[in-house]
Amino acid sequence: HVITQLPEPVIPPGLQRWTRDGSVEYVLSEGLQAPNDLAVAPDGAVWFTDPHPVLDRETPRPGRVWRWDPSEAEPELRLDGRPHPNGLAFSPDGDALYIVETVPRYLWRYPLRENGRQLGDGELLCTLDGEPDGVAVDVEGRVAIACHLTDEAIVVCSPEGELLERIDVEGAFATNLCFAGQELTLLAVSAPRGGRVLGFEREIPGLPLPPARGPRGSDS
16 A cells, blocks of 8 residues: 555654754755655765655655755755665765665675766675665675665675675564674664664674764864
8 A cells, every 4th residue: 555645744854863961853844755864985975875655666765865965055966866765874985875775675896086076987796585674884885785675684785786694584574784882793773673682693794874064163
């Protein structure tokens, strides 16, 4: 069943920022569909996916990917028309952006151009068995992807898209993941089914997060 008419959202779609005093403010609130996942680029800019709010598995609806530099005023549209872009993460050298499409279950690699401000032509790396959602990359460039629905697992792919490992998380409906802990060797996975967070110790640590730039007009 596909919902063709959505109710008005209680909270408008947008990008929010938590300030040091604990308050929340919208930094972007116009022209967005349903912002989903984000990643901070090596230059401090925030990239985020903006899929259609309806996940239509039979006829995937087009989504977008944006780049927002907090030191500038407006977001920049960097990818338009791809079906349901979701999780995204940067390669260790910062030269490429990985993006998964929940439907039709693709993993893409996009080279970064013009000092990281633009995307080059995407390379389709692989088609996954389950619906891919969140993405995390380790220091060796391996891409971990949370998949749900038909194949509930964390799949680990090489930078070229070759399947290296599959971690079964049946019954979890894994949606997102990140590397955590002091050494970044704990792969933390959100498991909405059951309201849990799962943890898997890894030998190879994840990439540390680069610092995001401060908002325009601030010195943070």
